[in-house]
Structures are given as C-alpha cells and as structure tokens.
C-alpha cells in the first residue's frame with residue numbers, strides 16, 4: 001500500500017483543466033508555504049479556493065513529483081485576497097482584474113454572496129451599469145450552478161462531464177431537477193448505470209417503492225434488453241424482471257408501467273398473442289420501417305419486358321451465363337420495387353449484384369451502394385468496381401450533443417437523390433438503422449437488400465433481414481447452389497456443411513482449411529501463439545498483421561482477454577525505447593492492434609489526404625502509432641484515419657489481436673485462426689461457428705476440440721429476439737395501431 005499524504009492550502013494557479021472530464025493540474029500553496037503540484041479530477045477549480053487533498057505521490061517523467069488526489073474537500077475563498085484571485089481568474093466572463101479589484105474593495109468578504117444573491121448592488125460601483133450588473137450576476141450564478149452540480153456528482157463518484165450534459169438538458173435548474181429525481185441520470189442522455197443511480201437515490205432518502213424508482217427500473221430493463229437485441233419485451237417478462245431487480249410487488253410495477261405508457265415513454269401493443277412493451281423510439285423505428293417498406297412495395301415498377309432483353313445483353317457484356325436463380329434475381333430487380341437476395345458464401349450474390357447494377361445502369365437509374373460497416377463497404381467497392389459507402393455516412397449521420405443522440409441529415413425532408421439503393425451485409429442492419437434508411441428514400445426508390453440470413457444477427461436490436469425474409473411479403477431469391485469455382489474452397493464447402501447442421505470435415509487438412517486437434521486449453525493456446533508468431537508467417541508467408549485470431553468468448557484461457565495478452569507478448573513484446581501505458585490490468589504499446597469498443601462520436605480523425613471527419617464506432621480496428629513522452633496522449637491509426645486519444649479514452653479501446661466472433665461479423669480476413677474449445681452454452685452454437693468460418697478469405701485454421709466443434713454445428717439454437725417487424729408486415733391493415 002502506498003502511503004497516503006494530506007496537504008491543505010490555497011490554489012495558486014491552474015495549469016491545465018479538461019472541461020469534459022474535470023482532469024486538472026494545479027499548483028497548491030500550502031499553509032507551510034510549500035508549492036505542490038496536484039493532479040486529479042477537480043472540476044471548475046480556480047485560484048483562491050481552499051483545498052484539502054488526500055492522495056499519493058507520483059513521479060511524472062517530465063513534470064517531476066506530483067500529488068495525485070484521491071479525496072478532496074474544497075471551500076470557496078474566504079480571505080479578501082483569495083476572493084480577488086478567484087474572481088479575477090476568469091470564472092465569470094466580463095470580470096477582469098480591474099473590475100474584480102473594485103468589487104472586492106467595495107464588498108470585501110461578502111463579495112461572492114452578493115454576486116450570487118444581490119447582483120443589482122454591483123451598481124454601487126462606479127462604471128457598472130444596471131445592465132452590466134445583471135449580466136455579471138447571471139454569469140456568476142451559472143458558474144456556481146455548474147460548480148455545485150459537479151460537486152454534487154463527484155460526491156457520488158460521477159464524472160463532471162455529466163454536469164455539462166445535465167445543464168444542456170435541464171438548464172440552470174439542473175441540480176434541482178436531479179435532486180428531485182436522481183434516476184434521470186440513467187436515461188439515454190446521461191446513461192449512468194441503474195445500480196449506481198439507485199444506490200445514490202436510496203442514500204438520498206428516496207423510498208424503495210417511489211414512482212421515480214419504479215419507472216426508471218422499467219426503462220432500464222427495456223434498454224438493457226435492447227442491448228441483447230430485443231426490440232420489445234413481453235409485458236409479463238418485463239414486470240417479472242423489474243420486480244426482481246427492485247424487490248417490489250407486481251401491482252406497483254404494473255401501475256408504474258401504465259404511467260409510463262400514459263406519458264408516451266413506452267408503447268404497449270399486442271403483437272400476435274404477446275402484450276409487447278416498447279421503448280417509444282424503438283416502436284417508432286419498427287412501425288415507421290414497416291409502413292415505409294410497404295409503400296415501396298406498392299410501387300408499380302414493372303419493366304419486365306425491358307429486363308428480358310437486357311439480361312441477355314448483360315450476360316454477353318460480362319461474359320457470363322447466369323444460373324436460373326441469378327437471372328431471376330436480376331429480372332425481379334427490374335420488375336418490383338424491393339427485393340431480398342440471400343445465400344451463403346460462394347453462391348453468387350456479388351456476381352448477381354453486379355448484374356443488377358448493370359441493369360439499373362441501363363435503365364438510367366441513379367444507383368447508390370452501401371453496407372453497414374466500413375470494411376463491408378470497402379469490400380463491396382472492390383467487388384463491384386463502384387463506390388460504396390457506409391449506411392451511416394450515406395444518411396449523413398451526426399451526433400447531436402444537446403439531445404445526446406444520433407441525427408440523420410437525410411430524411412423525408414431532404415431525401416437521398418438515389419433512384420436505386422443496394423445494401424450488402426443486411427444481416428448486420430438493426431431496426432433503428434433500417435428505419436433511418438427507409439426514411440431517407442423517396443417514394444419509388446428501388447431497394448435491393450443483400451445478405452446471408454444465417455450469419456449472426458445484428459449487434460443492435462432486431463432481426464431485420466431474417467424478419468423480412470420470413471414475412472414472405474417481399475420477393476426473395478435464395479441462392480443455394482455453390483459455384484464450381486467456389487466449390488474448390490474447403491472453407492466454403494465446410495461453411496455449407498455447418499449450415500446444414502453437419503460437422504465440418506476435420507480430417508481433410510488440405511487446401512484452405514485446417515484443423516489442429518487440441519483438447520487441452522493450455523496446449524490450444526500455445527498452438528494459436530505458435531501459428532501467429534512463426535508457423536503461418538514462415539510456412540505460408542502470411543504476415544502476422546493479416547492473421548486474425550477469433551474465439552467465441554472473452555473469458556477463460558481461450559477467451560479474448562487472455563489471448564490478447566499473450567499474443568501481444570508474442571507479436572509486439574516490450575522493447576527498450578518502445579513506449580507503453582499501463583491501463584488497469586492492460587498494457588497498451590506502440591504497434592499494438594486495437595479495437596474501438598463503443599461508439600464515440602466526438603473523436604476527430606484526419607487522413608493523409610487532408611480529409612477530416614468525426615466518430616469512431618464500436619468494432620473499428622486500428623493500431624497504436626505513437627504514445628507521447630508524458631504518457632498522456634496516443635496517436636491511433638484506424639486504417640488511415642488518424643486520431644489523437646487522451647489516456648482517459650483508453651476505456652473505449654481494447655487489444656484486437658484476438659476478437660470474439662460476434663465482433664468480427666461483417667469483416668473478412670486473409671487468414672483466420674479460430675480457437676474452439678467448450679465455453680458458455682449460448683456461444684457453442686451453429687451461428688457462431690458459421691460466422692467464424694465465413695470470415696476467412698484464403699486460409700482458416702481451427703485449433704480446438706473436435707467434439708466441441710461438432711456440437712456447435714449440430715446446435716441451431718438461436719437466441720430468440722423479440723421483434724414485431726415480421727408480424728407487422730404480415731398484419732398490416734388489420735393491426736389496430
């Protein structure tokens with residue numbers, strides 16, 4: 001245990017302050033006349049304040065010894081000179097040293113009280129008009145409001161950045177709003193974990209069965225389950241889960257649910273024989289997607305006769321003869337407004353898309369290609385020879401800080417210019433994105449949705465592609481035949497076997513598919529490391545950067561956490577002169593492969609060609625290009641998009657030498673090494689194995705337990721997702737919406 005140090009004194013100067021997270025470096029003049037550098041989260045601090053700091057000494061490589069604050073008490077300045085220092089430091093815009101001096105000379109120790117409560121008295125000072133007095137008073141009140149809000153939050157270990165958000169949302173009275181209902185901290189804007197707000201509220205004296213608590217818990221359950229992919233929850237399940245969370249009776253929770261429905265925070269609606277409870281925004285996304293899709297389906301697009309002739313022309317131009325189903329897909333694209341194209345690897349989806357693009361070009365349509373991730377869009381561009389972009393970018397998605405939510409520039413008010421939109425990797429599109437896409441289409445736009453419905457479903461809520469197919473309301477072409485060229489690939493052959501519930505051929509061990517039987521976890525780990533470090537680079541000439549290790553799980557010896565630590569040591573070991581940062585249990589080192597683990601809309605990136613943009617998204621992969629000498633900043637490079645990250649932002653980064661199969665969805669790698677040993681039953685399923693296999697382009701090596709792999713292939717259990725899209729499409733017209 002490090003020794004705890006205590007220092008008391010007055011803030012002499014503030015050297016650095018981050019308004020977002022409150023991180024501050026300041027000089028403290030102690031009562032003994034010593035000047036100490038203090039670092040820590042001390043939001044809104046200004047010279048003249050009195051601080052009592054408890055913390056530990058640390059040595060910064062550049063700045064030397066500093067006291068790292070762990071606990072602190074602070075009081076506003078109480079001596080005249082300190083009040084002057086505080087006021088003249090810029091805490092209140094419009095008050096510089098000269099004015100500050102006059103104010104303090106006039107009001108002395110009462111200065112701060114007068115500024116806040118009786119600012120009109122500032123008129124007693126020569127040169128301060130009534131208007132100016134009120135202006136100063138207002139600015140000072142705002143400063144004090146924010147300061148009190150931050151202090152209030154820090155009492156519960158909540159970050160000061162929340163104060164800024166709360167003020168944007170609730171104005172100057174934010175602290176009163178939060179004191180009245182601390183559970184507001186768990187809404188979409190602030191996103192504080194329910195358990196944190198709950199502890200806070202209960203300690204503030206809120207009753208266990210108060211309305212605020214019950215309503216917040218219901219909303220929390222719905223949001224939590226949205227993260228598990230559910231668009232709604234059946235009412236009985238929601239009530240049971242909430243009762244369990246709170247330890248409350250069902251009648252009380254049900255009454256709170258009725259109240260939420262009354263003020264439209266949630267929508268309760270019967271879907272088939274289920275009483276479905278939706279968060280309002282998800283209900284809007286689902287119903288709007290359904291209505292708009294049905295409208296597109298009604299379009300009279302019949303250019304069938306045109307298609308017959310044209311398909312023959314396209315075949316000639318592309319030197320290809322379409323298989324009957326491919327031909328059917330291209331013809332349908334001419335005849336109807338919306339088509340779904342689905343099939344496993346090597347069944348000719350991309351070739352068919354090329355045909356559809358050529359057809360639309362001949363029809364003179366303005367075509368747009370898009371995919372849900374950057375990597376999928378890049379691949380689509382390469383394969384079709386046409387520019388493709390992410391759906392987010394196509395829709396002009398931006399982050400609205402005030403509302404703390406994403407907004408789309410392209411909507412019905414400013415729709416896309418496109419006359420035909422083709423989206424690939426549809427299995428990754430969730431209901432919110434799908435609804436946003438449909439909103440941006442003009443009536444009559446043709447829509448082609450392409451994907452492999454057997455891949456794992458989207459990370460976000462819904463089961464959109466599968467629901468669309470299963471509704472049978474939309475023309476769908478299932479490509480099932482694997483083309484001869486593709487048949488050469490054992491990866492593709494095995495992927496299809498897995499899809500049929502059969503075990504992949506683990507004995508063949510030739511071509512592009514290998515299996516190394518390691519039933520013992522430690523041996524499996526050793527083999528994965530050896531493959532990445534020496535065997536594949538030396539024998540197959542595949543550099544380590546082009547190998548991706550995948551595993552179903554995060555935990556255990558073959559989970560991402562352990563594998564990443566070991567792969568980092570093997571592939572990017574500590575070397576003198578190579579900078580690294582210790583962050584919690586993890587080390588981040590220059591050269592490491594990393595992944596963004598949650599959406600951060602504020603990151604500013606720049607490409608070498610000068611293009612500047614914002615936002616890094618969950619799943620984006622990059623590497624650490626540099627770490628600054630002070631260990632405060634990192635330069636990250638996400639496939640050419642370079643972005644500075646402060647050290648606090650490491651909480652949104654993870655090592656990516658090994659990734660879970662779920663995270664790798666939608667990406668392809670030259671070589672995949674799959675670690676497959678028994679783990680949590682929900683992960684030992686066919687969808688995970690199938691998705692892992694189909695991520696490899698040239699080589700797949702499975703290291704693991706043959707019995708586990710066979711049982712994965714046999715287990716087609718899919719986690720049920722509550723979604724009403726299919727039902728709505730089938731019952732449009734008779735639903736009482």
Ligand SMILES: Nc1ncnc2c1ncn2[C@@H]1O[C@H](COP(=O)(O)OP(=O)(O)OP(=O)(O)O)[C@@H](O)[C@H]1O
Pocket residue numbers: 320321322323326343344345346347348349350351352483484485486
């Ligand atoms: N009509 C056809 N005649 C001959 N070969 C074809 C035909 N259609 C596709 N192929 C070939 O089959 C292989 C797989 O086709 P394609 O890349 O279009 O499939 P895919 O479904 O997009 O596969 P993946 O999902 O793996 O990318 C390719 O080598 C392609 O050239």
